[in-house]
Amino acid sequence: MSKVLLDKKDMERAVTRMAHEIIEKNKGIKTICLVGIQRGGVHIANRLSAKLKEIEGSDLPVGTLDISLYRDDLNVRKDQPVVRRTQVPCEINNKKVVLVDDVLFTGRSIRAAMDAVMDLGRPSAIQLAVLVDRGHRELPIKADYVGKNIPTSMNETVAVELIEDGEEDRVVLE
């Protein structure tokens, strides 16, 4: 059984609200740097960047962060993660880095992402924006901006489907 949790319109509204919250919390976008976690987070970060431009009128480059080399399960996974590009076009020293991911679950990816960001420089702060928070944290990590909180059970999966990947915009619970 699968259930649609967010459709295209819901997703757009969630991104719009998160963009407003980012601006409010940081008093604009001058001090921030958007970094999407490969791969799903990059698409959400691009959408946030476009929305922020719409509201604030200035371009905000999006960095991409590959966390596979920082994962804590490299030794135990059956399939080795594919290494993708890490390209952060803005200086992150003394900037507020807003990490963007599609789904927040155990928090382990975010731990890895924070280590990866710290190796790139010393940001003044790291914030976290996620489209979906499905709960079940295994580390003391909390998102600053959440598109939608979705209570799930451990055996369910949350799939974020995006037009960037050739699918229809929606979030599905399976």
Place this chain on the structure above:
Amino acid sequence: MSLRSKDLISIKDISTEEIELILETAAGFKDVLGRDIKKVPALRGKTTVNLFYEPSTRTRTSFEVAAKRLSTDVINITTSTSSVVKGETLLDTARTVLALGADIVVIRHSCSGTSHFLAKNIEASVVNAGDGTNEHPTQALLDLFTIQEKKGRIRDLEVAIVGDILHSRVAKSDIYALTRLGANVRLIGPPTLVPDYLKDLGAKVYFDMNAGLEGADVIMMLRIQLERQGKGFFPSTHEYFRNWGLTAARVSRAKDDAIIMHPGPMNRGIEIASEVADSSRSVILDQVTNGIAVRMAVLYLVSGVKA
């Protein structure tokens, strides 16, 4: 997608998809090399052993840097200082190395097939860093990566490989890799060093340097192995340079944007003129940097395959 084998022994034995996976992974590692902190924790707690039975500075150093950037511990064993001089066999040395806790063994040996033999007999991943006159797969992979980076593609490029093809494991791995990815390979050198049967590998053979370089996109020079001097392959290094040395005049036969490569170490004035080696077309130092990224990719990928 991952590699099928725990080892990287030869280009001939891996698929085109595996070559592409290694090159894509290397692009991610090149990003790491450009940062202030040039190290990732991916292989923390693992141990890499460099087992070198032949002198090597750059390949060994490159593997050592790559392994360290991945946070593995590195042990270098060179034969002149090891118990090999006391008569220990290769397999006994390797077993000892494993008992010390090695996860990856990088091996160079003067006998073709050594790394294949080792890979079949030990559980650790084995990476071939050059075996006799057979193959030197990571050199070919870094050459592919550099060509791809500079030219944006490999398919349909005209690549001229010049020099001692007969004894060169670099050339062999390069021929396999380049033809596989759709480049047109030309081999240039004296008939004693460019045997006619190499045509069977899908390459064109030229004995005339100017004709061979005409319209080339990439010129790959090979080191003339001076230890072969006086063995009848060519009369003198001076005469070699006159016929097959890469000079500015000869470079002008190639395309205007042709790049010049050399696996190093170079013999200036024998196979390549200094003005050419130091020119803006030369990507020789890019090859060195890319070598680290490619070897990081190889070490990372082989370690992900469970034996």
